[in-house]
Structures are given as C-alpha cells and as structure tokens.
Amino acid sequence: MLEVLSYDFMQNALIAGILVSIASGIIGSLIVVNRMVFLAGGIAHTSYGGIGMAIYFGFPIFFGASLFAVLSAILMAYITLNQRDKIDTFVGLIWAVGMAIGIIFVDLTPGYNVDLMSYLFGSILAVSSDDITYISSLLGLIIFIMIFWYKQILAVSYDSVYASLRGINVKFFYTLILVLSALTVVIAIKVVGLILVIALLTIPVYIAEKLSSSLASMMIISGILSSIFTVIGLFVSYQFDITSGASIIMISALSLLIFLSILKIKKQLL
Amino acid sequence: MKNNILEIKNLSFAYLQQEVLQDINLEVAKDDFLAIIGPNGGGKSTLLKLILGLEKVKTGTIKISKNLGYVPQNTNININFPIKVIDVVLMGHKNETKVKGIKKYFKIGYTKDEKDCALASLKEVGMEKFADSKIGSLSGGQRQRVMVARALSAHPKILLLDEPTSSIDVEGQKQIYDLLKKLNKEITIIVVSHDISVILGYASKVAYINKKLVIHNGIEKDIIDRDNGHFCEVEMIQMLDQLKQKDCSC
Ligand SMILES: Nc1ncnc2c1ncn2[C@@H]1O[C@H](COP(=O)(O)OP(=O)(O)OP(=O)(O)O)[C@@H](O)[C@H]1O
Ligand SMILES: [Mg+2]
Numbered sequence: 001m002l003e004v005l006s007y008d009f010m011q012n013a014l015i016a017g018i019l020v021s022i023a024s025g026i027i028g029s030l031i032v033v034n035r036m037v038f039l040a041g042g043i044a045h046t047s048y049g050g051i052g053m054a055i056y057f058g059f060p061i062f063f064g065a066s067l068f069a070v071l072s073a074i075l076m077a078y079i080t081l082n083q084r085d086k087i088d089t090f091v092g093l094i095w096a097v098g099m100a101i102g103i104i105f106v107d108l109t110p111g112y113n114v115d116l117m118s119y120l121f122g123s124i125l126a127v128s129s130d131d132i133t134y135i136s137s138l139l140g141l142i143i144f145i146m147i148f149w150y151k152q153i154l155a156v157s158y159d160s161v162y163a164s165l166r167g168i169n170v171k172f173f174y175t176l177i178l179v180l181s182a183l184t185v186v187i188a189i190k191v192v193g194l195i196l197v198i199a200l201l202t203i204p205v206y207i208a209e210k211l212s213s214s215l216a217s218m219m220i221i222s223g224i225l226s227s228i229f230t231v232i233g234l235f236v237s238y239q240f241d242i243t244s245g246a247s248i249i250m251i252s253a254l255s256l257l258i259f260l261s262i263l264k265i266k267k268q269l270l
Numbered sequence: 271m272k273n274n275i276l277e278i279k280n281l282s283f284a285y286l287q288q289e290v291l292q293d294i295n296l297e298v299a300k301d302d303f304l305a306i307i308g309p310n311g312g313g314k315s316t317l318l319k320l321i322l323g324l325e326k327v328k329t330g331t332i333k334i335s336k337n338l339g340y341v342p343q344n345t346n347i348n349i350n351f352p353i354k355v356i357d358v359v360l361m362g363h364k365n366e367t368k369v370k371g372i373k374k375y376f377k378i379g380y381t382k383d384e385k386d387c388a389l390a391s392l393k394e395v396g397m398e399k400f401a402d403s404k405i406g407s408l409s410g411g412q413r414q415r416v417m418v419a420r421a422l423s424a425h426p427k428i429l430l431l432d433e434p435t436s437s438i439d440v441e442g443q444k445q446i447y448d449l450l451k452k453l454n455k456e457i458t459i460i461v462v463s464h465d466i467s468v469i470l471g472y473a474s475k476v477a478y479i480n481k482k483l484v485i486h487n488g489i490e491k492d493i494i495d496r497d498n499g500h501f502c503e504v505e506m507i508q509m510l511d512q513l514k515q516k517d518c519s520c
Contacts, residue, residue, distance in 0.1 A: 033351055151379065155361050158351050165322060165340060166364055166424070212352045213404045 004238055009125050013244070016127040016135055017230040020191045021204075023139045025223025026146060027184040028201035029208065030177050033215060034157050037202060039076050039178065042091045044185045044197045046072035046098025051119050051194075052105030061119060062134070065189065069182035072098060077175040122193035122245030124234070135187050142180055146219070153177065154215050191230065192245035203252040204229065207259050229255060273299045274333075275428060275458050276321065281330030283313075283320060290316050294330070294483045298428075298475075303454045305473035306462045312480040314462045315343050318430050321460075337364075339426030341417045341434045343462070349406045355416050356401040359388040362423035384423075391419040394449055396442075410437040418446060428458040435465065447472050 004010045031040045047069040054064025072094050079090045106116060118126060146153070155163040156173040164170045185197055192200045208221035233248030240247075276298040283291040290313045298304055306314050319325040321332060322340055339362070363384050380388075392398045395415040400408060408416065418434055429450070435443040443465070450459050451472050463469050469476065478484045 033348075154353070154357070158348055158353055158358070158361070161324060161342065162340070162361060162420075165324070165338070166361065209350075209352060213354055213402075214357065215352055218352045 004235075009127075010234075010238070012127045012129065012132060013124045013234055014231065016132055017124055017191055017234055017248075018227045019132070019135045019139050020187050021200075021226035021230045022223040023135070023142055023184050024188050024201050025204055025208070025221075025226045026142055026219040027181050028205045028226070029215065029219045029222050030153070030157065031181055031201055032205045032209065033218075034177060036178065036181065037198065039073075039080070039091060040181050040185060040201060041198050042076060042095040042098075043069050043072050043178070043182045044189065044194055045095045047182075047186060047189070048102035048119075048194060049098040049100075049105075050102075051116065052102030052109075055116060056105040056109045062131070062186065062190075065119070065186045066183060068098060069186050070179055073178040073182035074175060077171075077178045081171050081174060118193075119189060120193050120195055121243055122189070122191055122196070124191045124244050127190065131190065135190075138183055138187060142184070145176070145180070149173070149176075150216065157215065192248055196245050196249045199249045199252065200226070203249070203256050207256055210259075210263065225255070226252075273301075275300045275302075275335055276460075277331075277333040278321075279331045279333075281320065281327065281332060283316060283325070283328065285316075289481065291320075291479075291483075292481050294479075296477065296483060296485065298458060298460065300458055301454070301474075303450070303459045303472055303474045304461070305469040305476045306460065306479055307464065307469065307476060308479035314479050315432050317479060317483075318432050318460070318462065321430060335427055337424070337427045339421035339424050339429040341414070341421045341429075341431040343432035343436075345413045345417045346410065349413070351405065353405050354401070355392070355397065355403050355405055355408070356385075356388055358405055358416055359391055359420045359423050360384060362388070362391070362420035364424055387425075388419075388423050391422040392416070394422060395419045396445060411439060411442055414438055415442065415446070418449075422453075426457060428460065429453065431459070431461040433462050433464065435463070 005014075031037055047065040050064035050066070050068030051061055052064075053068075054061045075094060076091060080087055083090065152163070152168050152173055153176075155166065155168055156170050157177070160170045160174070163173075185201070188197045188200050204222045204226040205218065207225055208218045211221055212218040229252040230248050233251040234244055236242070236251065237244040237247040274297050276296070278294055278296040281291060281294040282289060294317065306317070308314050316325065318340070320327055321334060322338055360380050363380070389398060389401060392401055395418050397412065397415050397419060400412065400416075405413065405416065414434055414437060418431070421429055421431070431450075435446050438446060450461065453459065454472075461469075461473075475485065
C-alpha cells in the first residue's frame with residue numbers, strides 16, 4: 001500500500017491535501033463562527049462563472065475562479081454590511097448569476113471539457129508543483145494574518161458592535177474574512193470539487209467546535225482533523241479507485257457521525 | 271454648566287418612517303447617576319445607541335466626551351462562540367497603543383497589564399472564578415456580569431448600561447448597583463432599568479422616555495404626562511410614592 005507514495009502525483013496530492021486542509025480548518029472555523037456558511041456557499045458557486053469564462057477565453061481556471069470568488073466576496077461583504085435585511089435575496093442572486101455565467105460560457109465552448117469536470121468533482125491527483133506553490137503562499141498569508149490580527153478578527157467575529165465601539169475597523173476585517181474565505185474556497189475546490197467544498201470547510205469545524213474553548217484552538221483542531229480525513233480519504237480513493245473528493249467527504253462525515261454518537265453515549269452514561 | 275459630560279439638543283430619530291425619539295433635550299453632569307425608564311419600545315435602547323454612535327444622528331446634536339463603556343441589552347448573542355470569559359473581558363480594552371503609524375496595526379496579543387486589569391474587572395463583578403470558563407457555559411445573569419466587567423476594563427469616563435441586571439438575582443443586582451455607586455465617584459453612570467426600587471436607591475436623576483423625554487431631578491407633580499399611557503401611571507406613581515412617601519394625585 002505504501003508504495004503509492006513513490007509516485008510523484010501521490011506525493012503532490014498528499015502535500016496539497018494537507019496544506020489545503022490546514023487552510024480550510026482555519027478559514028472554515030471563521031466561516032462557522034461568523035455564520036457565513038451560506039455566504040461561502042454563494043462564493044463557491046459564483047466562482048463557477050470564472051471557471052466558465054476561463055475555459056472559454058483560455059486563461060488559467062485557477063485565476064478565473066479566484067477572480068470571481070474574490071469579487072463576489074467583496075460584493076457580499078458590502079451587502080451584509082449595508083443591507084443586512086436583504087442578504088438572502090442578494091446572495092441568492094449573486095450565486096445564481098455566477099452559475100449562469102459559467103453555464104453559458106461552458107455551453108459556448110466547443111467539445112467536452114475535462115478541466116471542467118475536475119473542478120466540479122475535484123482533481124487533487126492532478127495537482128502540479130505550481131499549484132502547491134500557490135497553495136502554500138496562500139496558507140502562509142492566512143497564518144500571518146491570523147497571528148497579527150487575531151485579536152481584531154476575534155473581536156469582530158464575536159461581537160462586531162462592541163468591536164466597532166472599541167475602534168476596530170469592522171468593515172475592513174469583515175471583508176478580509178470573506179476575501180480569505182473566497183481564496184480558500186478556490187483552493188479547496190481543487191481538492192474536493194465545487195460540489196463538496198462547503199462540506200470540507202465545515203465538517204471538521206463541527207467536531208472541533210465541541211472540543212475547543214477558544215477560536216485559535218478551534219482552528220488548530222479543525223486543521224489537524226481535516227488533514228487526517230484528507231489523508232485517509234486519499235488512500236481510500238486510491239485503494240478502491242473512487243473519486244478522491246467524495247471519499248474525503250465520506251470519511252469526514254462518518255467521523256462526525258461517530259464523534260456525535262460518542263458524545264451522546266457519554267452524556268447518557270453520566 | 272461647564273460640568274456637563276453629555277449634552278443632547280433637539281434630538282429626533284426614526285429608524286424608518288415612524289419617529290422613535292422626538293425632540294430630546296438632555297444634559298448630564300460628570301457626577302450624575304442617571305436612570306432611564308420607560309415602556310417597551312419607548313426608545314431607551316435607541317437613545318443609548320445614538321449616544322454611543324451606533325446609530326447615526328440625523329436631527330439634533332449630541333455632544334459627548336469619548337471613552338464610553340457600554341453594556342448592551344441583549345447579552346445572549348453568540349453564546350455558542352468558542353471563547354473564554356477572560357477573552358471577552360479583554361475585548362473591552364481600547365484598540366489603541368502608544369505605538370504610532372503602521373506598527374499599531376500589528377500589536378500582537380495582550381500585555382500583562384491588560385490581563386491583570388481584565389481579571390480585576392471580573393473580580394469587581396464577582397466572576398473571577400469563571401475567568402477560564404467558556405462564555406456559553408454561564409447562566410444569563412453570570413453573562414451579564416461578564417459584560418459589565420468588559421465595559422469596566424476600558425476604564426470609561428461614562429458607563430452606559432442597558433438593563434444590565436434584568437436576569438441577575440436580587441443579591442447580584444444589589445452588588446452590581448453598589449459597584450456602580452462606587453464607580454460613580456469617578457465616572458458618570460447612565461443606566462436603563464425597569465427596576466424602580468433599585469433605581470431609587472442609587473440614581474441622582476431619572477429620565478422617563480416614551481418617544482419624548484421627561485427629566486426628574488426632584489419631584490414635581492406636573493411631570494406626569496397622562497397621554498403616555500398605562501406604563502407611565504403605574505411606574506411613575508410607584509416611583510413618586512417611594513421618593514416622597516406621599517400620595518400622588520393621579
Ligand atoms: N434596528 C431597528 N430597526 C427598526 N426599528 C427599530 C430598530 N430598533 C428598534 N426599533 C423600533 O424603535 C422603537 C424603540 O425601540 P427601543 O429598542 O429603543 O425601545 P426600548 O425603550 O429600549 O424598549 P425595551 O424596554 O423593550 O428595551 C421600537 O418601536 C422598535 O420597534
Ligand atoms: Mg431596550
């Protein structure tokens with residue numbers, strides 16, 4: 001079984017999988033505590049517009065998806081901060097329009113597109129070393145920002161009204177959280193695909209939530225759990241020849257189920 | 271008049287169409303302990319939010335010194351958030367340092383002084399034992415105490431509290447109001463409360479708000495505005511009774 005590690009593509013997949021898992025543990029925690037799961041879902045699906053355009057115009061898909069994701073994140077931040085009561089309508093709208101743009105451009109592109117499929121369902125076995133460079137830079141940036149602005153980000157996430165009273169620029173940090181979420185969503189799409197990206201970002205967090213008494217520990221625990229699930233999921237996918245994204249999410253979901261059952265049994269025994 | 275720490279002139283406010291506050295005039299002196307009473311929806315929380323700058327003033331003016339402490343009415347927001355009591359209190363500290371320029375954005379963590387100060391604030395509200403508990407594991411009243419501690423840790427010049435003791439037990443209420451009384455030697459206290467009996471023992475001034483504001487420094491019979499309805503009658507009469515220990519003609 002371990003001989004698969006001698007393949008370059010498997011090594012790349014493992015490295016990328018772990019890096020993305022750490023990033024999604026950190027950002028997924030922020031998404032959950034800020035109740036941005038719906039927004040993150042919107043961002044993920046809007047990025048499909050960028051994917052479609054990239055395929056049609058022939059520029060890198062990573063770039064197209066990131067661009068659309070970041071733009072939709074900024075738009076959503078603006079709406080959330082200024083038109084709170086209309087979030088549902090607008091996010092739903094951005095979400096749908098992004099997808100529609102993607103579908104139209106894919107339709108206009110002749111032939112069946114392998115790249116497109118790999119973005120819908122993940123393509124971690126096709127990760128290049130350029131991808132790894134990009135992913136590690138993003139992870140570096142996220143960790144840097146978390147260390148230096150942890151206090152501010154914590155304050156804005158926990159009680160944005162009080163944070164603004166204390167002179168923290170709530171709009172800036174809220175937008176920053178969403179933009180980092182957008183960038184993370186795009187690299188996570190590489191691992192599990194657009195369809196399953198929200199599951200990757202949130203399932204480990206739901207477990208970590210029960211085990212942590214601070215945002216920082218929640219981020220660390222989520223990152224570790226997510227890495228473990230990804231590695232196991234990758235081996236399962238290799239062993240049984242199934243899509244890696246699906247096997248990673250199944251492993252995560254199964255673990256969440258077992259974890260919750262143990263919690264429940266423990267509660268009843270006490 | 272020089273001693274005024276807060277001056278509100280001709281303030282009116284509406285969220286949408288309907289006016290919530292109408293032509294409010296209010297002066298608060300440094301050593302005041304102002305209690306704000308009034309019916310649900312009367313505009314008490316709105317007035318505090320305007321003073322704090324959480325809502326924008328459109329008509330009228332509010333003059334106030336900076337450095338405000340605030341205890342919000344709803345302390346049940348985000349109770350599942352993974353955060354310890356001590357970290358909530360630490361958030362009360364002002365987000366400013368002596369460092370100037372770009373560096374001030376990169377001040378990592380809290381200093382030992384700030385931590386000591388947060389612990390001291392928790393001690394003042396009798397919650398120091400819970401410093402390392404998760405905020406969600408506390409009871410509603412305990413959480414309110416923590417929010418009071420958070421406001422104190424900023425060493426404010428004015429402390430605004432919006433029904434800070436609504437779910438705190440009798441013993442705890444007395445403790446909090448005694449603390450406010452003590453703090454009142456140094457700072458101005460403005461507190462919204464429905465609890466007249468508590469207010470009367472501590473407040474130096476009472477403002478009644480139901481869209482309009484009526485202020486009571488002492489007792490005058492004509493302060494009772496019959497149009498203000500049931501709440502006014504019951505609560506005012508109680509208050510007047512207790513203040514003067516004599517019958518009220520309405
Ligand atoms: N964010 C808001 N948007 C629109 N209307 C609001 C908003 N907040 C309050 N209101 C309205 O303004 C009026 C005054 O509300 P406010 O919260 O100031 O009352 P209050 O005196 O604090 O009442 P309570 O005793 O229940 O706390 C109410 O009619 C309320 O419906
Ligand atoms: Mg109120």
